[in-house]
Amino acid sequence: MEQNLENTVALLERTPAALDALLRDLPEKWTDNNEGENTWSVRAVLAHLIHADEEDWMPRAKMILSAGETQTFATFDRDGHLLYSKDKTLAQLLDEFARVRAKALGELLEMKLTAEDLERRGRHPSFGSVTLSELLATWAAHDMTHLHQISRIMAFQYREAVGPWARFLGVMQCAGHSAAA
Amino acid sequence: MEQNLENTVALLERTPAALDALLRDLPEKWTDNNEGENTWSVRAVLAHLIHADEEDWMPRAKMILSAGETQTFATFDRDGHLLYSKDKTLAQLLDEFARVRAKALGELLEMKLTAEDLERRGRHPSFGSVTLSELLATWAAHDMTHLHQISRIMAFQYREAVGPWARFLGVMQCAGHSAAA
Numbered sequence: 328m329e330q331n332l333e334n335t336v337a338l339l340e341r342t343p344a345a346l347d348a349l350l351r352d353l354p355e356k357w358t359d360n361n362e363g364e365n366t367w368s369v370r371a372v373l374a375h376l377i378h379a380d381e382e383d384w385m386p387r388a389k390m391i392l393s394a395g396e397t398q399t400f401a402t403f404d405r406d407g408h409l410l411y412s413k414d415k416t417l418a419q420l421l422d423e424f425a426r427v428r429a430k431a432l433g434e435l436l437e438m439k440l441t442a443e444d445l446e447r448r449g450r451h452p453s454f455g456s457v458t459l460s461e462l463l464a465t466w467a468a469h470d471m472t473h474l475h476q477i478s479r480i481m482a483f484q485y486r487e488a489v490g491p492w493a494r495f496l497g498v499m500q501c502a503g504h505s506a507a508a
Numbered sequence: 509m510e511q512n513l514e515n516t517v518a519l520l521e522r523t524p525a526a527l528d529a530l531l532r533d534l535p536e537k538w539t540d541n542n543e544g545e546n547t548w549s550v551r552a553v554l555a556h557l558i559h560a561d562e563e564d565w566m567p568r569a570k571m572i573l574s575a576g577e578t579q580t581f582a583t584f585d586r587d588g589h590l591l592y593s594k595d596k597t598l599a600q601l602l603d604e605f606a607r608v609r610a611k612a613l614g615e616l617l618e619m620k621l622t623a624e625d626l627e628r629r630g631r632h633p634s635f636g637s638v639t640l641s642e643l644l645a646t647w648a649a650h651d652m653t654h655l656h657q658i659s660r661i662m663a664f665q666y667r668e669a670v671g672p673w674a675r676f677l678g679v680m681q682c683a684g685h686s687a688a689a
Contacts, residue, residue, distance in 0.1 A: 328537050328541070328665050328666070328669065329668075329669055330666065330669035333535065334535050334537055334538065337533075337534055337535055337538075338534065338538065338662070341529060341530050341531075341534065342530070344529035344530075345526050345527075345529040345530035346526075347529070348522060348525035348526040348528070348529045349522050349523070349525075349526035349655075350522075352518075353518055353519065353522065354514065354515050354518055356509050356515055357515065357518075357519065360509070451672070454672045455672075457671055457672060457673075458671065460669070461669065461670055461671035461672070461673065464666045464669035464670045464671075464673075465666075465670045465671075465673040465677070467666060468663045468666045468669075468670050468673070468677055468679070468680070469677065471659040471660070471662050471663035471679050472659070472663060472677045472678050472679035472680075474530075474655065474659040475656050475659040475660055475663070475678065475679040475682065476678065476679075478652040478653070478655040478656040478659065479652070479656055479684075481519070481652050482649045482652035482653060482656070484509050485509070485511065485645045485646075485648060485649045487510075488509065488510055488511035488641065488642065488645035488649075489642055489645045489646045489649050490638055490639065490642035490645075490646075491632070491635040491636075491638060491642070492638075492642065492645075492646040492649070494687075495686060495687045496646070496649055496650065496653045496686055497653050497656065497657065497684040497685045497686035497687070498649065498652050498653035498656040498684055498686075499649070499653075499684070500683070500684040500685075501656065501682050501683075501684030502681070502682075502683065502684065503660075503678040503679055503680070503681040503682030503683065503684065504678045504681075505676060505677055505678035505679075506675075506676045506678070
């Protein structure tokens with residue numbers, strides 16, 4: 328299906344509550360362990376989602392509207408989430424994600440984007456010309472890639488505990504890891 | 509980490525609310541489309557989770573305690589969910605999943621399982637001897653494999669809408685699909 332603002336926002340506005348219901352007060356073994364060296368814990372993913380809402384999606388959307396392709400998006404620092412998770416409990420990160428997401432969606436709605444606006448273009452530092460519509464679709468799909476990652480990180484903690492079932496569980500065979508963009 | 513009843517239950521009891529927060533009242537385009545021929549929609553996954561709670565996990569746990577390896581688990585029908593989703597709205601399926609999960613966890617807690625009980629064995633129709641502990645760990649990991657699948661099905665709906673970002677989103681490269689077991 329094509330990007331549609333109503334569908335995109337419907338998904339974006341649900342993610343914080345879904346993660347809250349899944350993660351709040353869960354034993355730390357689920358949320359503070361990762362998938363091995365140089366991989367992220369659930370905590371880190373949550374901090375990354377906050378970071379991306381603050382410094383990636385809406386700043387890029389605003390740049391498309393104000394400058395079009397004459398400016399290139401700032402490169403997004405994939406390690407920038409470390410700053411956001413420092414000294415924060417998981418509960419605080421969940422609260423923070425709900426807050427920044429609501430703020431970002433409020434700003435998005437205030438833009439009163441038209442079908443023409445959605446076809447306006449900006450410049451991505453890696454792959455050049457992109458539309459505002461593609462950026463917004465990616466924002467929603469990015470939530471899904473990280474929900475996908477969170478479920479995989481959590482399943483990974485039981486990779487031995489499940490015994491012979493491991494090879495039948497798709498989540499334990501997943502190699503769909505996101506790349507920096 | 510090893511299977512631990514407290515950790516397992518903590519995860520199992522959160523899944524229905526997480527799916528509720530993610531999916532209730534979401535536009536049907538997200539929940540009624542699938543990933544192509546012979547794949548499941550989000551609706552179908554939800555019906556499968558209900559079906560598995562009713563006919564797989566707890567019936568197998570009870571059989572381990574009552575009969576050990578002298579009986580073989582009934583084969584689980586991976587198409588059995590069709591019966592559960594027929595004529596039901598997504599909202600009804602969410603309500604139903606919350607209900608059957610709460611009932612199943614109530615029964616699990618009433619078993620007052622000891623460490624010895626968790627090492628008791630049953631017989632799986634495909635791969636033979638398994639412990640109760642492995643069965644319970646798989647129940648939780650099975651929630652995660654289907655949350656993983658749900659996020660992938662939803663991301664798939666925007667595979668074209670995201671334009672050049674598609675190849676950077678791990679969820680769009682995932683080949684970690686579950687097999688029947």
